[in-house]
Amino acid sequence: MLLTDSHLRQMQSLRISVTDRCNLRCFYCIPREDIEWLPRNHLLDFDEIERLARLFVSAGIRKIRLTGGEPLLRRDLPHLVERLGKISGLEDLALTTNGTQLVALAEPLAKAGLKRVNISLDSLRSETFFQMTRRDLHQQVLDGIVAAESAGLLPIRLNVVLIRGLNEVEMLDFARFARARAYQVRFIEFMPLEHGERWGKDVLVPGHEVRAKIDAVFPLVPEADPDPHSPSRNWVFRDGAPGQIGFIDSVTQPFCSACNRIRLTADGKLRTCLFSLQEHDLLAQMRKGASDEELLDFMQRVVLTKEKKHGISDGLYVKPKRTMSAIGG
Numbered sequence: 601m602l603l604t605d606s607h608l609r610q611m612q613s614l615r616i617s618v619t620d621r622c623n624l625r626c627f628y629c630i631p632r633e634d635i636e637w638l639p640r641n642h643l644l645d646f647d648e649i650e651r652l653a654r655l656f657v658s659a660g661i662r663k664i665r666l667t668g669g670e671p672l673l674r675r676d677l678p679h680l681v682e683r684l685g686k687i688s689g690l691e692d693l694a695l696t697t698n699g700t701q702l703v704a705l706a707e708p709l710a711k712a713g714l715k716r717v718n719i720s721l722d723s724l725r726s727e728t729f730f731q732m733t734r735r736d737l738h739q740q741v742l743d744g745i746v747a748a749e750s751a752g753l754l755p756i757r758l759n760v761v762l763i764r765g766l767n768e769v770e771m772l773d774f775a776r777f778a779r780a781r782a783y784q785v786r787f788i789e790f791m792p793l794e795h796g797e798r799w800g801k802d803v804l805v806p807g808h809e810v811r812a813k814i815d816a817v818f819p820l821v822p823e824a825d826p827d828p829h830s831p832s833r834n835w836v837f838r839d840g841a842p843g844q845i846g847f848i849d850s851v852t853q854p855f856c857s858a859c860n861r862i863r864l865t866a867d868g869k870l871r872t873c874l875f876s877l878q879e880h881d882l883l884a885q886m887r888k889g890a891s892d893e894e895l896l897d898f899m900q901r902v903v904l905t906k907e908k909k910h911g912i913s914d915g916l917y918v919k920p921k922r923t924m925s926a927i928g929g
């Protein structure tokens with residue numbers, strides 16, 4: 601049995617959020633301080649995550665990415681990584697983190713079998729980092745990146761959300777950083793998924809603009825053999841310098857027709873799109889005693905309802921209640 605939607609897209613990639621908690625307050629994600637986190641017993645426990653992951657893999661999922669909130673705040677995460685890494689048929693297990701805990705956790709995660717990490721870093725300048733995240737943890741993230749490199753979690757991939765009038769001026773600095781350290785830098789367009797009301801065309805920096813500006817200084821050529829399902833369009837440096845620049849242009853160049861992703865929130869809700877207005881309670885099914893067959897049947901029926909596209913640019917868009925941090929970015 602495979603998880604195929606009504607537009608004949610077969611699901612192969614699953615993002616699992618392991619916590620909604622985060623220790624940063626990025627203004628474009630969770631700017632508030634008065635957040636009510638999910639109670640512990642509402643979270644999927646490791647046995648439940650492993651059971652669901654096995655079922656998803658049996659239904660064709662090949663890639664799992666752990667995310668959050670901040671996934672490294674979930675106690676014993678390396679233990680979960682070790683358990684998921686043993687699932688036969690799973691080809692890729694990855695992790696997205698803000699990097700603040702990597703000094704302590706990079707080595708244990710690598711020992712548990714993790715191969716690489718994506719680290720979110722919106723600024724190379726500590727003042728701008730503070731302005732964007734409301735936390736004074738810039739050096740901790742930079743040290744975390746080095747720790748990940750030393751632990752062999754390679755290649756290092758950095759996620760950057762550029763905001764007009766804020767960190768937009770750093771695009772070339774990030775390109776230099778990628779070249780100097782052989783890192784992959786991915787610029788993600790700001791999406792309307794925040795608690796606040798800051799999103800708008802005036803603050804969105806379109807990927808094509810960033811690419812043109814970097815290309816003018818460091819000429820770029822498309823990577824060889826791109827993955828057709830990757831949301832990122834990647835480029836390498838024409839002069840042969842190491843590093844890579846990628847663009848996730850979710851707003852200006854949606855890639856919905858090739859989307860093979862589904863998401864599981866920390867409280868066990870299945871989401872068929874980052875921008876879904878509906879969630880489907882897998883945890884409730886499981887805690888009611890559903891058998892594996894019943895859970896697989898539920899997953900299959902949910903996937904059939906996957907949205908054709910997100911509609912951000914066609915005026916039909918309705919902002920979901922939960923932000924990236926609560927959904928699992």
Ligand code: SAM
Pocket residue numbers: 622628629667668669670671696697698699718719720759760761788789790791792793794924925928929
């Ligand atoms: N805490 C982890 C981290 O920082 O990578 C994982 C969760 S975080 C929500 C995942 C990614 O989503 C981060 O790279 C963050 O910058 C991005 N993100 C959050 N809100 C966003 C938005 N409104 N538009 C674009 N990217 C967003």
